[in-house]
Amino acid sequence: MWQKKWVMGNWKMNGRLASNHALLKELLLVDIPATVAVGIAMPTPYIAFASEQVKGSSLLIGSEDISHFAKEGAFTGEVNGNMLADVGASFVLVGHSERRQYFQESDACLIEKMNNAHAAGLIPILCIGESLAERKSGLANDVIAKQLQMLKHYVGADHVAVAYEPVWAIGTGEVASVEQIRDMHAFIRAQILSLLNVDVTIRLLYGGSVNAKNAADIFDIEHVHGALVGGASLECAGFSQIIQDAQ
Numbered sequence: 001m002w003q004k005k006w007v008m009g010n011w012k013m014n015g016r017l018a019s020n021h022a023l024l025k026e027l028l029l030v031d032i033p034a035t036v037a038v039g040i041a042m043p044t045p046y047i048a049f050a051s052e053q054v055k056g057s058s059l060l061i062g063s064e065d066i067s068h069f070a071k072e073g074a075f076t077g078e079v080n081g082n083m084l085a086d087v088g089a090s091f092v093l094v095g096h097s098e099r100r101q102y103f104q105e106s107d108a109c110l111i112e113k114m115n116n117a118h119a120a121g122l123i124p125i126l127c128i129g130e131s132l133a134e135r136k137s138g139l140a141n142d143v144i145a146k147q148l149q150m151l152k153h154y155v156g157a158d159h160v161a162v163a164y165e166p167v168w169a170i171g172t173g174e175v176a177s178v179e180q181i182r183d184m185h186a187f188i189r190a191q192i193l194s195l196l197n198v199d200v201t202i203r204l205l206y207g208g209s210v211n212a213k214n215a216a217d218i219f220d221i222e223h224v225h226g227a228l229v230g231g232a233s234l235e236c237a238g239f240s241q242i243i244q245d246a247q
């Protein structure tokens with residue numbers, strides 16, 4: 001898994017039982033190259049059904065979020081890592097920019113989520129990215145460096161998965177340039193290596209308007225080990241093209 005290219009879909013708040021079932025049925029027919037790991041992060045209510053449906057295949061099912069409370073208890077509305085693992089999730093997105101924006105998720109809360117995911121046997125994918133204003137004012141590297149600081153407290157720090165998703169490229173059709181991605185991925189890698197005093201295995205995904213047309217060029221960039229795909233993961237033909245381009 002940690003040597004492969006990752007193609008992770010993020011369905012966000014989309015889909016219903018029937019449409020999810022149909023899309024997964026199509027995806028199960030896709031020939032997934034041995035060098036590529038493919039997963040879908042989906043809304044919590046559908047994880048159990050999806051896990052059951054993909055059983056026996058290499059398709060991974062993940063969650064889009066996890067509670068920062070690890071233990072069962074009086075936390076109405078929350079879902080912890082053990083519950084997600086129990087229904088078949090194997091990875092979880094942590095700190096997606098939409099969650100940072102709409103739910104004010106702080107670094108303190110996100111490191112708890114990372115550690116809870118790890119404790120439950122899930123792979124957390126830490127999502128980071130700068131806003132357009134931050135990039136325009138030359139602050140992109142500072143913002144990213146700050147968002148990565150919490151990894152110092154991550155208990156699973158020998159294996160780290162990060163998705164770099166510039167906020168201005170998410171759902172906008174605007175993709176970061178090859179140079180921007182190359183520079184930022186090299187920067188993120190260097191930051192992680194200097195933060196973590198361990199022999200760390202790193203997967204760095206790019207996210208933000210990845211589609212069947214631009215994926216091949218993005219996968220070619222140094223230190224790009226995969227993609228986090230939103231809109232283009234909601235339809236099989238385009239998503240399967242991205243999977244082929246990843247090999």
Ligand code: PGA
Nearest residue numbers: 170171208209229230231
């Ligand atoms: P997008 O979303 O591919 O639709 O831009 C990516 C994401 O939010 O993870």
